[in-house]
Amino acid sequence: MDAELERTWERLGIDGTTLTMAADGTLRAEPGGDESRSTEAAATSDAIPPLADSEVVLGPLLGEGGMGQVWLGEQRSLRRQVAVKGLRDAVDGALGRAALLREARVTGGLEHPNIVPVHVLVQTEDGAPRMVMKRVEGRSWTEVLADLRAEGEPLPEAHLEGHLRLLMQVCHAVHYAHARGVLHRDLKPDNVMVGDFGEVYVVDWGIAVALDDAEDLGDLPRARDVRGIVGTLPYMAPEMVAGDGAGLGVPTDVYLLGAILHELLTGHPRHRGDAVPQLVHAAWVSAPPAMGPAPEELVDLVTRATAKDPAARPSSADAFRSELEAFLTHREANLLAREGHERLAEAQAAEPRAAGNQAAGNQAAGNQAAGNQAAGNQAAGNQ
Numbered sequence: 063m064d065a066e067l068e069r070t071w072e073r074l075g076i077d078g079t080t081l082t083m084a085a086d087g088t089l090r091a092e093p094g095g096d097e098s099r100s101t102e103a104a105a106t107s108d109a110i111p112p113l114a115d116s117e118v119v120l121g122p123l124l125g126e127g128g129m130g131q132v133w134l135g136e137q138r139s140l141r142r143q144v145a146v147k148g149l150r151d152a153v154d155g156a157l158g159r160a161a162l163l164r165e166a167r168v169t170g171g172l173e174h175p176n177i178v179p180v181h182v183l184v185q186t187e188d189g190a191p192r193m194v195m196k197r198v199e200g201r202s203w204t205e206v207l208a209d210l211r212a213e214g215e216p217l218p219e220a221h222l223e224g225h226l227r228l229l230m231q232v233c234h235a236v237h238y239a240h241a242r243g244v245l246h247r248d249l250k251p252d253n254v255m256v257g258d259f260g261e262v263y264v265v266d267w268g269i270a271v272a273l274d275d276a277e278d279l280g281d282l283p284r285a286r287d288v289r290g291i292v293g294t295l296p297y298m299a300p301e302m303v304a305g306d307g308a309g310l311g312v313p314t315d316v317y318l319l320g321a322i323l324h325e326l327l328t329g330h331p332r333h334r335g336d337a338v339p340q341l342v343h344a345a346w347v348s349a350p351p352a353m354g355p356a357p358e359e360l361v362d363l364v365t366r367a368t369a370k371d372p373a374a375r376p377s378s379a380d381a382f383r384s385e386l387e388a389f390l391t392h393r394e395a396n397l398l399a400r401e402g403h404e405r406l407a408e409a410q411a412a413e414p415r416a417a418g419n420q421a422a423g424n425q426a427a428g429n430q431a432a433g434n435q436a437a438g439n440q441a442a443g444n445q
Contacts, residue, residue: 165268176235200257233383243276249318285310296331313372320367
């Protein structure tokens with residue numbers, strides 16, 4: 063473990079030996095600092111209506127992740143299907159409930175085409191919150207990618223442009239959230255939903271925090287108050303594994319966008335390791351990645367976006383998106399130029415053949431004319 067990182071953890075009261083990672087790569091190690099107290103205070107609210115009075119009827123379980131579960135529901139008054147998110151029993155404590163309340167309030171306050179609309183927040187009889195939101199008919203981006211490539215393989219060239227444009231939509235949502243003062247902190251393909259009609263939604267805002275220069279966002283804790291390591295290790299920025307919120311900001315989410323691009327191009331997350339210590343070290347060091355065969359412009363973008371120094375990264379999610387757009391524009395121009403050169407070469411190759419055919423035709427016509435003349439002369443002599 064890096065000595066500087068160990069000193070930072072010691073100062074913050076983080077015990078590295080207790081770090082555990084869920085199957086999906088998520089990590090949560092909070093020493094009970096200011097962020098924890100803020101979320102505990104947010105976990106109680108008399109303003110949340112009971113589930114029984116919300117017109118929402120729970121149906122079958124649709125899926126579950128590291129902390130949450132999602133059920134199919136029906137909103138009876140509108141006769142429409144909805145998604146209802148709650149907590150798994152194993153994490154249904156004060157901090158877990160606070161995280162879900164935070165996610166509901168943050169997501170509900172971010173009205174954007176690439177963020178899932180929240181309809182209402184309710185609670186069960188024992189006070190467990192339930193977030194009622196639009197049901198997205200689709201799959202996670204992780205599942206979509208799994209159908210297009212073998213595990214550990216880069217995205218096929220034929221699909222690259224479509225998924226870069228999908229990432230650009232994620233950038234739109236993230237840049238909007240930043241403008242509203244919200245930092246996501248857990249961007250990854252598994253937290254992006256792709257609808258059956260091509261819609262793209264950034265989901266799971268449960269560990270979001272307010273940017274330090276944002277207006278008051280109620281019970282959402284400030285980034286500077288973070289004391290702990292929270293997120294998904296294979297994608298984490300170095301300032302995230304440090305556990306000190308003073309280093310968090312817009313460049314942190316830009317790093318995560320770069321880590322997603324890295325996965326599109328290589329088939330695996332930015333950081334790899336067999337155990338938590340190796341992953342923590344990889345995230346902290348954030349050495350320039352070995353990308354293999356990939357477009358030079360995109361390799362450069364990944365390298366800069368996931369640099370250890372936040373100041374070396376693109377200045378915003380929108381700046382990151384602009385570089386993707388410039389690459390696609392340049393790529394399209396190159397493809398058109400290549401097609402033009404190929405057609406010109408084909409036309410030039412066809413010209414000698416056409417000239418040869420014309421010459422052969424002229425020779426045949428000349429021979430035919432000479433033959434006809436000779437036959438005419440022979441007939442005249444016979445007469």
